Amino acid sequence: MLDVNRLRMLVELSHRGTLSAVADALSYSKATVSQQLAALEREVGVALLRRVGRGVQLTPQGNVLVAEAIGILDRLEHAEVAVAESLTEVTGTVRIAVFQTAAHALLPPALLSLGERHPALRVDVTESDPETSLEGVASRDFDLMLAEQYPDHQRPLKPELDRVVLTHDAIMLGRRAHDETDAGTALRAAADEPWVLEPAGTASRAWAEQLCRRAGFEPDVHFEVADLTTHVRLIRAGLAVGLLPDLVWAGDAPTVALAPLPGSPRREIFSSARRVSAEAPSIKAVRAALAEAAGALLPE
Structure with a gap:
């Protein structure tokens, strides 16, 4: 009979591409991974x-x-879900990958609620960018992830993952001084200001640059x-202007103007889990707590 751990190493190799990456992901040495895959080849005979x-x-x-x-790993995960559904108490561990503002605004109230309602449930949290998180859920590093979706910027879809919209938050131009200019005027007035933006290559940076270009200028980052x-x-401090989503305030009053x-853009916040485990009581409980926290902060 084939060894399940060796099969998982092979699947991880198909996702990650190198023995070193598999070793890092599964907390083995590269030599151990190589030996186990060689043993799997002997078991299969090819x-x-x-x-x-x-x-x-x-x-x-x-x-x-x-x-x-x-398919085998999915069936094993499905078996774990079936056992969990037979219990009267929500137990186990849910590993969540989150981006910064979600961790800052949504996790504290959600975790407090889960602690009261499901004391036997453990939630492990890792801050991670959405691209890495999606790969991590697909490869079973995480059970659930929270990600952001900017207007007109679609993230890659993975058929093995579901997608549940949690909430939307408005994105505004942040600046030190307050005036009564309208949306278009306010953005164009920032053309000559120094900007603070997220690093190049991120979805938020690409969206911000396109927004400024449509207004007729390139942001001076x-x-x-x-x-x-x-x-x-x-x-x-008056050192820059930038684009700030509502979640950054975590329900507190804004400290900048x-x-x-233009267009009153809103960012979509969604969660993704593997479809095979999405009905697990633990994941459903975490999603419900996150939805409750989001509803309190950003009522739709």
Whole structure:
């Protein structure tokens, strides 16, 4: 009978591409991963990997086994869900990947609620960018993730993951001084200001640049910072202007002047889980608590 742990290593290799990445993801040494995959080849009786330069590639037979192994792992996960559904108490551990503002605004009230309602449930939280989180859920590093979706910027869809919209939050222009200019005027007036934006390559940065270009200018980015708390401090000090979503305030009063943007854009906040485990009582409980927290902060 084939070893399930070895099958998972093979699936991880198909996702991650290198033995080193598999070793890091599963907390093994690279040598151990290589030995276990060699043992799997002996069990199957055919070559599953071939050397390509300094790396490895799956053979056609390796790809066939990966497809079957994914089904086996899904069935095992489904069995775990079935057992959990038979219990009268929500138990287990849910591993969540979240982006910064969701961790800042939604997690504290959600976790407090879960602690009161389901004391036997453990929630482990990792801050992660949405792109990494999606891959992490697909490869079973996480059970659930929260991500953001900016207007007209669709994130990649993975058929093995579901997608549940949690809430929407408005995005405003943050600046130190307040005036009564309308949305279009306020943005164009910021054309000559220093800007703070998230790093290049992020969805928020791409969206912000397109917004400014539609207004007729290229933002003069003085600060590339992932931490939105730093954005707020720079804007409050008068050192920059930037784009701030409602969740950054976590229900508190804004500490900078906010001006509307053309079209009143809103960011979508959604969660994704593997479809095979989405009905697990633990994941449903976490999603319900997050939805309650979101509803209290940002009523639709």
